[in-house]
Structure formats: C-alpha cells, structure tokens
Amino acid sequence: MASIPAKFIDASLQQQLQSARTLNCQQLRQEPVLHSGIDVLDDCFSQIKPGDVVEWGIPPGFNGRLIPLQLLKHDIPLSIWIYHHRGLGVFASSWISHGVDLQRLFFICSENPVRELRPLFLEDTFKHIIIDAPRKFSAGDMAFVSQQARKQGQIVFLIRHFFLTQKRGNPHASLRINTWQSGKSSFSLQVIKGPNTGKLTIPYAAVAEDHASYH
Amino acid sequence: MPRLQKTMPVTISRESSARELSNKIIDLGELRGEHDFPAYVAIHSEQAGSPYALSPTVMRWSENIHLCKLDDCRQFWLNQKKKLRCKLQQVFDPVLIHHYGDAYLAVFASHPWQCLLYLQYQLQHQGRGIFFLQSRLNQNIYRRLDWDNWFSAQDKLVSHLLAFNAKGFREDSFRGRQSQFKRFIQRLGVATPFAMKQADANSITRRFGVWMGRIWSWSSTGSSELALFPWIELEQGSHPCVTRDLEYPVNSWAFIEVLLREDFSRLCDLFYRDDCEHINRMQWQITLFNYQKISVELSFRHPYSLHRDMPEFDTAIYQARYIYDDLIGKLQARESDLDLPETMPFIAWKVEVCERIQLPPMLWELFARPQDQIDYQQIMSLQNKLPVAFECYHCDPGFYPEQSFQTVSIGADPCQPFDDYQWSSSSSSKPLFYYADVQAIDVSSGMQKFFLERNSNQWWLSEDALQSIRDYFILKDFQGRASWVYRDSNGDWFKQGEYC
Numbered sequence: 168m169a170s171i172p173a174k175f176i177d178a179s180l181q182q183q184l185q186s187a188r189t190l191n192c193q194q195l196r197q198e199p200v201l202h203s204g205i206d207v208l209d210d211c212f213s214q215i216k217p218g219d220v221v222e223w224g225i226p227p228g229f230n231g232r233l234i235p236l237q238l239l240k241h242d243i244p245l246s247i248w249i250y251h252h253r254g255l256g257v258f259a260s261s262w263i264s265h266g267v268d269l270q271r272l273f274f275i276c277s278e279n280p281v282r283e284l285r286p287l288f289l290e291d292t293f294k295h296i297i298i299d300a301p302r303k304f305s306a307g308d309m310a311f312v313s314q315q316a317r318k319q320g321q322i323v324f325l326i327r328h329f330f331l332t333q334k335r336g337n338p339h340a341s342l343r344i345n346t347w348q349s350g351k352s353s354f355s356l357q358v359i360k361g362p363n364t365g366k367l368t369i370p371y372a373a374v375a376e377d378h379a380s381y382h
Numbered sequence: 383m384p385r386l387q388k389t390m391p392v393t394i395s396r397e398s399s400a401r402e403l404s405n406k407i408i409d410l411g412e413l414r415g416e417h418d419f420p421a422y423v424a425i426h427s428e429q430a431g432s433p434y435a436l437s438p439t440v441m442r443w444s445e446n447i448h449l450c451k452l453d454d455c456r457q458f459w460l461n462q463k464k465k466l467r468c469k470l471q472q473v474f475d476p477v478l479i480h481h482y483g484d485a486y487l488a489v490f491a492s493h494p495w496q497c498l499l500y501l502q503y504q505l506q507h508q509g510r511g512i513f514f515l516q517s518r519l520n521q522n523i524y525r526r527l528d529w530d531n532w533f534s535a536q537d538k539l540v541s542h543l544l545a546f547n548a549k550g551f552r553e554d555s556f557r558g559r560q561s562q563f564k565r566f567i568q569r570l571g572v573a574t575p576f577a578m579k580q581a582d583a584n585s586i587t588r589r590f591g592v593w594m595g596r597i598w599s600w601s602s603t604g605s606s607e608l609a610l611f612p613w614i615e616l617e618q619g620s621h622p623c624v625t626r627d628l629e630y631p632v633n634s635w636a637f638i639e640v641l642l643r644e645d646f647s648r649l650c651d652l653f654y655r656d657d658c659e660h661i662n663r664m665q666w667q668i669t670l671f672n673y674q675k676i677s678v679e680l681s682f683r684h685p686y687s688l689h690r691d692m693p694e695f696d697t698a699i700y701q702a703r704y705i706y707d708d709l710i711g712k713l714q715a716r717e718s719d720l721d722l723p724e725t726m727p728f729i730a731w732k733v734e735v736c737e738r739i740q741l742p743p744m745l746w747e748l749f750a751r752p753q754d755q756i757d758y759q760q761i762m763s764l765q766n767k768l769p770v771a772f773e774c775y776h777c778d779p780g781f782y783p784e785q786s787f788q789t790v791s792i793g794a795d796p797c798q799p800f801d802d803y804q805w806s807s808s809s810s811s812k813p814l815f816y817y818a819d820v821q822a823i824d825v826s827s828g829m830q831k832f833f834l835e836r837n838s839n840q841w842w843l844s845e846d847a848l849q850s851i852r853d854y855f856i857l858k859d860f861q862g863r864a865s866w867v868y869r870d871s872n873g874d875w876f877k878q879g880e881y882c
Contacts, residue, residue: 228863230881232814245756247772250815258816258879259775259787260809271756273792274773286700286767292760348864348881376810 217320224331246295420490421606424497431481491515495600546612631727660685816879
C-alpha cells in the first residue's frame, strides 16, 4: 500500500495547498522551451511546454509561415517539417537565410501524415514536429498526435491553410493562433486560444531582413 | 560499471584529440570534399574474412582479392563518417581490420578496373592499408603506372571474360590484339598508358579491337558505369528462408501482421545471432488464392539488423505493411471489373533474406555516439520504417534559385566548405517553398509588383548572356496573395514560388 509522504502527514489542507502551489510556481519558472528572440512572440509562447500542440492558421500567399519559423531558429532539437503543397518543394536557401539550421530540421512530404508516417509519431526522435497543411487530417488523427506528443514530450505545430476561428475550436491545442503579413512593414498575430487572446503586431524587420526595394 | 564511467571520458578525449590532430595534418592520400564517394573497392587479404564487409554486392576476383560495389551502401557509410566525425579512411580502416586483420590492402576508385590496376601496383610495392584513387597523391601515382602494370592486370581479366561468356570475346584474337598494341607502343616509345591520354577509346577500338578499347576506357573513366566489365556477383551462400502455408486464405493485414512477425522470428532462428549481420533486402513471395505467385521486395535504406529488432520487428513489419497496401490496391484495381466478393486472399508465402552485409559492432558501440548530440543512427533507424525518405538540404554557391541549394543524404558534409553568407543572405526575401517546374503566367497591368533583384547566373557559359537575365518580383493578386515571379529577357513572366 502506498504511504503518504512524510512532509504531508501532519500538515493541514491549507499547508498542503500552499506546498502544491510552490511546486507549481517552480514549474512556471522553468525556461521557455520555444524561443525566437522576438519579445512579443516569446511572451506568447512562454507557456508552451513539451507535450503541447499549437495550431496555426496560415492561408497561402500571406507569408505567415515566417512566424512559426522564428521559433525554430535558436538551438533547436531535432525537428521535422511535414509538408504537402501542390507542386511546391522546399526552397532551402530561403530557410538558411532566415537562420534555420538545416542540419537539425528535416523535411518530409506527405499528404496524410498520420496514416503514411505513423512510425514518426510513435518515436521521440524528433522533439518538434511541424505538420504543414496536411490534405487529410481527421479529428481522430488530431487526438492521436496530441496523445503521442504528451507521451513523448514533443511539441507539435499544426499549420492549417485557413484562418482559425473560435466557432470551430480544438480542445487538443493549447494555443491557437493566426498569422499573416499585414502590409509591407509588419506581421500580425491573432491569438484565438491561449493565456492572452487578442491581436499582436511584429515589425517586418524583426522577422526578416528589411529590403529597401520592397518597402 | 563505476570503473567504466571513470575510464570512458579519458578514452573519448584521447580519441577525439587524436582525431583533431590527424585532421590538422594535410593528408594527400585523403579524399577531399569535391571528390565523389568511391563506387568500388578492391580488397586484398591473405586472411580469409567475410567478403561482405563493406557491401552486399561483391565479386571474387581471385583467391585473395574481392571487389565490392560500395554504391549500394553509399548513404550508410556517409552517415557513419558523419556520426564518427572523422575521415572516410578512419571509418573503413577499423572495419577492414576487424574482418581481415592488419595486413590488408584496399583500393577505392570509381571503376573496378581502376581499383584492380592500382591494387596490383601497390601489391608489387608491398603497400598496406587504404588507398583512395581519387586523392591527389594516388591519382599522380596512378597516372605514372607503366605498360607492364596495364598488360599484366589483363591476364586475370581474360579468365573472367571467358567465365562471364562475354559477347564477342575470343582469347586468341584478344591476345593477338594485345601483341599488336605492345608493338605499337614500342614503336612510338610511349612510356606509360597515361602519356597516351589523347587517344580516346574509339580510336583504340578502331585499331586494336573492341575489348582493348573497353579496357582503355575503363582505365581512365570517371564514371561508375561498369560498361561491360565482367562483373560476376558472388552468391551469398544459402539464403535464410521461411515458408508458410496458411490453413485458411487471409487478406486482412491484422492477421498477416501476426503471422509475419512469427515468420521473422523463425527467420532469426535460421542464422546464428551475430551482431555483425545486417540485412539490405528481403524477398516476400506471396501465393494468391488463384495460385498466382507475386514476388515483392522488402528493402531497407540502411542495413537492418533483424536480431536487434526482436521480438516486434517493427521496421520489417512497417515495410511489409507498405508493400501490402500497395499490392492490395493494385489487386483491387485489377479485379474491379470482376464479380468477386473481396480482394484476392493469400494462401501461402515465403520470406527470404537476399542481401546481407557484415558490419562490425564497433559501428554501433558506446564510443561511437555522436558528439554533437544528433543521433544519426536513430534517424536512420526511423527512416527505415517510413515509406518515403527524409529530405535534407545544403546551401550551394549559385544565384539562380534552383542552383542555390542541393538535396543531400542525411548527415552528409557540404561538398566544399565555403562562406555561404552572400549566397544565403540574398535569399531572405524569397519564399520558403518554390516550384521546381516554373509556370508561365499572364501578369495583368492592375496587379501590384515589387521589384526584388536582377539575377544572372553563369552568363559567361551561355552564347547569349542576356538570355540568362531574370528580373525577380513579388506579385500580388487581387486578393492580396503574394507570389514570387520573374520576367525573362523576352518579357515573359513565370511563377517560381508562393509566399506560403
């Protein structure tokens, strides 16, 4: 039979609660797992921990993928980007120019990742998994990916090719966020679900090199 | 155990400092970044060792000489090199010592004939160890090999051509051509074959026959094509094989999986549990309900150890599952017009190990753990379980987008180290995904365009330098979606990427 830890035996319920809160505070003080160097973005992702799923709404043509990319730039663990864009391939030089370490970020093409790449979700080889606009991704797939992420301490980014709304929620995602390039000088972020919902703006120069010709 | 923990860091630091030291020494015999991975190796050893030390594709040239086709395991060896952070020579040397002892001689080159020629020269000079023919030093020596070397190596070749039953080869006629060739060079006074490098294979063929022309071409080719070289593959003895005759016809994967797992376990019992033993290819011969036999292949991107994967055999089971799905899809398509209740079931099968390679345990052991924390072994093992390969990229010096990077194997080193800043920084305004096949588009005057750059790559190679000019723009459609487009010198527009 399991015994009660010695420090809890004589303590009152209130003391136990206080003790539990202290433990929680210690957990909260842990270093954030995702780091971009952009304060606004880092604040937004400070609560994300291994096992979490982040859902992104990024329609094509609005350059929004540059935002999740910022979180894959600094000392990343082994990561995999699963993509499937009709006729499009990875333009590696652009990724390198944005500071992504392609020795640690691998790519794989799949339209139905959970069905086609099941072993990838059953092992913890990759600590960050980015599922970019899968053609087939059911609610069951979502539950499976989320469960595996928790089990193996992985962070999963699920990128949708449409803007997310609160009307269609996702109980498995701890953060849901829309991103797009607004105009020539900034990126917009709209947090749909997370500790602080609302709209945020990041200057273009913080994300990519400023190009005078473009602006 | 505590003793091991104490001694381990010392061993690693000694090992790594030795590596660092050896990396600092300029070794003219070592391969450089721009050299291709050698496709073949000829190994000479007095000691009988496993011929499958470096590859499952092997030819026995003579009692003491084996030829191995390294190309089949190219990615695997490159990954080992990356994992151990050392030169290719340092990867192969312990493996060859493990199999053949210290007194081996191995010559790596792009063609088996070149391996044999240089091996013979090194044997005459009591050479030991590893020689890469592509390296500067060995290439210089190779170019100075004399005619005696060149002709004497052909003696053994003749016996192989006869055994191979090479089309159009007759020994007497070949010997006659040889004598003719010898008289010719005597008259000319040419000292070495490479002093006559201006003579191409066609002119040698015209004067001295087809086979002399081929040998001439093998001696100097940079290609790994065998080009009718008499390659007689060494059979790998008995192939472990298990058969299963089913009590009832089955076509559901859930049942097949369980039975296959049992069969893999039986297969393991058929050959001695040896950590060296790795499998490249297995054959799965399925007998359908109509007694049609279909053979499919379970092939592994990286050598796979069946014994290490016991008792689940996940990797083999995944590969079998992909093949099963593919086969069932094809059978359903074939029988869609027939009035059959379900897909044709299986009534029997046979699983046979076709290709094996002997890899010494040192490649997997504790001290071979990666120092940069990237466990390539784990990545390779995972890749073996997937139907498609991972994509890995390196930067390349080129301004044309399609020439600015290249796909590489996992863990491969860049061909030639260079400062990639100017190349990579020019790509920061370009999209993350691009069309490998550009699409011609119409650009209406109302669309917003933002000029990015004028680009011209290797204009000095084209006849019309203007043809290589491209003007790149960001093009926005009426819904505000941005594409990456360019206009060529004719004023035609092409879409090359999307700002996803």
